Amino acid sequence: MKKRVIVSACILGEYCRYDGKTKEIHSVKEALKEYDIIPFCPEAPLFGTPRERINVLEINGEKRIVTDETNKDVTELLKEEINTFIQLHPKVERIILKSKSPSCGYGTTPLLNEKKETIKLGSGIAAELMNKYYKDVKIEDELNFMKHNPNDLN
Ligand code: SF4
Numbered sequence: 730m731k732k733r734v735i736v737s738a739c740i741l742g743e744y745c746r747y748d749g750k751t752k753e754i755h756s757v758k759e760a761l762k763e764y765d766i767i768p769f770c771p772e773a774p775l776f777g778t779p780r781e782r783i784n785v786l787e788i789n790g791e792k793r794i795v796t797d798e799t800n801k802d803v804t805e806l807l808k809e810e811i812n813t814f815i816q817l818h819p820k821v822e823r824i825i826l827k828s829k830s831p832s833c834g835y836g837t838t839p840l841l842n843e844k845k846e847t848i849k850l851g852s853g854i855a856a857e858l859m860n861k862y863y864k865d866v867k868i869e870d871e872l873n874f875m876k877h878n879p880n881d882l883n
Contacts, residue, residue: 731763731764731765732763732764732765732822732823733764733765733767733818733820733821733822733823734761734764734765734766734767734821734822734823734824734825735767735769735818735821735823735824735825735826735859736757736761736766736767736768736769736824736825736826737768737769737770737825737826737827737830737833737871738768738769738770738773739751739752739753739770739827740752740753740754740757740825740827740871741753741757741758741766741768743768743770743773744778745770745772745773745778746778746779747772747778747779747780747781747782747783748779749778749779752827752871754871754874754875756874757825757871757874760874761823761825764822764823767818767821769814769826769833769855770832771807771810771811771814771832771855772807772832774810775803775806775807775810776803781796781797781798781799782796782797782798783795783796783797783803783831783832784796784797784831784839784841784845785831785838785839785840785841785851785853785854786840786841786842786843786845787840787841787842787848787851788842788843792804792840792851792854792857794807794831794832794854797845804854807832807854807855808854808858811832811854811855811858811859812858815858815859815862815863821863821866822866823866823869824859824863824866824867824868824869825868825869825870825871825873825874826853826855826856826859826868826869826870826871827870827871828870828871828872830853831853831854832853832854832855832856833853833855833856833870834852834853834856834870835852835853835856835860835868835870836850836851836852836856837850837870837872838850838851838852838853838856856868
């Protein structure tokens with residue numbers, strides 16, 4: 730049986746970003762040909778594509794995911810979507826997520842205050858939940874691949 734890797738779907742070439750675009754990195758699939766690739770995108774099934782941008786706000790020490798213009802708190806919706814995905818894929822050997830995303834970013838996502846000013850970098854909600862659940866799997870991002878293939882990003 731092949732090893733399994735979760736990969737952010739936009740890196741794999743799906744047009745699932747909030748702006749309707751992809752962030753495909755062609756070298757990822759080649760680098761992962763010995764794995765079963767499990768595409769992951771929690772936002773597109775919930776909110777459609779294109780969709781309103783979301784942000785990670787830190788309010789009184791608690792992270793909330795809030796839509797950019799309509800200020801709707803979608804934290805619980807996203808948590809449910811991500812937890813369902815994790816339950817469907819309880820064991821994986823590798824995780825590669827898109828950097829800087831409010832869902833997928835791992836240590837690279839801007840965290841905003843209530844005035845929507847960036848206060849620091851942290852993790853998106855999916856990276857955070859996966860980090861808790863898949864304790865023995867180190868989360869990587871596409872920046873590792875771009876270091877070796879600097880011209881590979883659309
Ligand atoms: S970064 Fe994550 S949530 Fe955003 S489009 Fe890519 S896979 Fe979907």
